[in-house]
Amino acid sequence: MASPGLRGLVADWSSDRQAFHVAWGKAMMWIFLLSDTFIFGSFLTGYMTVRMSTTVAWPNPSEVFALHVGATAVPLLLIAIMTFVLISSSGTMAMAVNCAYRRDRVNAARLMFVTAAFGALFVGMQAFEWSKLIAEGVRPWGNPMGAAQFGSSFFMITGFHGLHVTAGVIYLIVVARRLQRGRYEGRGNYQIVEIAGLYWHFVDLVWVFIFALFYLW
């Protein structure tokens, strides 16, 4: 006989049925990442909409984001470096997960700190890029290079991504500190590193789409 009322609600929703045979933390992280996919998906769709519907020429990202090395302008140089930094951070993160599952918590924590450092470097370069564009007169409501929607799309999309990277850096540092202190040693359960890794790889994944659709298109 099912119990009524609030108690019944809790019982029904937690009645020992399991769809995903993974740790609950991992399933929940995946579902959070799925919801985040929709947020970034909506941002990128909004960007597509304003870019397709404007009658003013869209600023050429290849020129807007060029850096001068000596006298020559190299297109998208900073963005390319940022891409390689983020991919490298994903590589070190994958190896940190590997170390954690081999119970090598010292190296796992070290690799996570390296990952966080790459992430901080990425955010630093993004701050540089933002200030450069702001100095050149790019605002959310207009810019000297072309369509006004360029600024709002740029600041919204890269800003939201940068916030994710910043949150990820903090998350990684917290988990790495706990690893160092041996907090997970007792239960011998190092799944938390893989879960943190899932978030970090997702941040890299989103950048793949932003790089392709916003900077290269």
Place this chain on the structure above:
Amino acid sequence: MDTAGGQQQHPISLYLKIWALLFVLSALSYGVDYFHLQGLWRWGLILVFMMLKAGLIVAVFMHLAWERLALIYAILLPPLALLVLVGLMASEAGYVHLTRLLFFR
């Protein structure tokens, strides 16, 4: 590969290979811009490299390739709804563009 505790244990050489592959793919997609490819080649290659990189990250780095189908489908199918949104908004954007050409020039 997938041990009893749901742990993902794979050789480190696999991660290094994928890492190298992601570097190559990023360099190639940067090359698309650097060598000023235009038109069909440009957006075709951008999309191909983007999907290859995304696939490698999700399948190997996030271990989705070794998860059970129940989880794989739960994660990969819902984002397909975004394609519907993209389709709707593309047609809407085309319409807005045409009306702007007619009335705001």
